Amino acid sequence: MGKVVLFVSPHSEDATALSHMLGSLAVSIEHVADLKHARGMMTGAVYPVILTEASLPDGTWLDVLDLARLVTPNSEVIVTDLDADARFWAEVLNRGAYDLIAQPFAAAEVQRILGNACAHSAMSPKAARTAV
Numbered sequence: 001m002g003k004v005v006l007f008v009s010p011h012s013e014d015a016t017a018l019s020h021m022l023g024s025l026a027v028s029i030e031h032v033a034d035l036k037h038a039r040g041m042m043t044g045a046v047y048p049v050i051l052t053e054a055s056l057p058d059g060t061w062l063d064v065l066d067l068a069r070l071v072t073p074n075s076e077v078i079v080t081d082l083d084a085d086a087r088f089w090a091e092v093l094n095r096g097a098y099d100l101i102a103q104p105f106a107a108a109e110v111q112r113i114l115g116n117a118c119a120h121s122a123m124s125p126k127a128a129r130t131a132v
Contacts, residue, residue, distance in 0.1 A: 002026025003118040004045075008038045008052040008064055009080075014105070018051075021107040025115055035059035035067070042071045048121035049114060051101070054081035054088075065097055076117040080105075 005022075007015050007029050015031035022029065030047075032038050035058045042050070050072075052064040061079045068075045076098035081088065084102035092100045098117050101109060 002028060003048050004028050004030055005049045005051055005114060005118070006038065006041055006047040007031045008033075008035065008050065008056060010034065010053065010057050014103075017105060018110060021105065021110045022114065025111060027114060027118060033057070035063050038064060039067055039071075042067060042075075046072055047075050049076045049078060049098075049117045051078045051080060051114070054079055054083075061092070061097070062095065065095060069096070074121060076121045078113060078117055 003026065005027055007018060009015065009031065010033050012031060012033070015029055019029045030041065032041055035056050038050070038052075041047075050064060050068050052061050054061045056063070061077075065077050068077050078099050078101060079092045079097050080101045080103055082103045084100050089100045098120070099113050101113055
């Protein structure tokens with residue numbers, strides 16, 4: 001079985017598009033619409049990668065990042081936004097997220113970033129320590 005990415009976004013059509021883009025990889029998407037539902041999913045399962053919209057109906061990407069650090073510290077968090085620019089990318093990285101994906105989604109970029117994040121989380125020293 002492949003990796004499962006948690007996608008936190010109020011836009012279900014983006015989840016469908018991402019699923020199609022990741023069809024060639026052993027990666028699938030589980031979608032929730034908001035921070036509240038993400039919290040429930042993250043306490044019940046471990047996701048190697050959490051992809052979140054910058055703005056959510058009940059929070060922001062920073063709330064998702066804080067939650068991931070608390071509940072699933074080995075997960076990589078990736079942020080996505082329509083207004084992604086170099087300044088926002090630097091902020092995302094400086095705050096400890098793995099990367100930023102600009103919208104609209106480009107299949108090659110999505111595959112590269114999510115594939116690398118899944119591989120990175122599997123090789124993480126923290127992941128190796130908790131697996132023993």
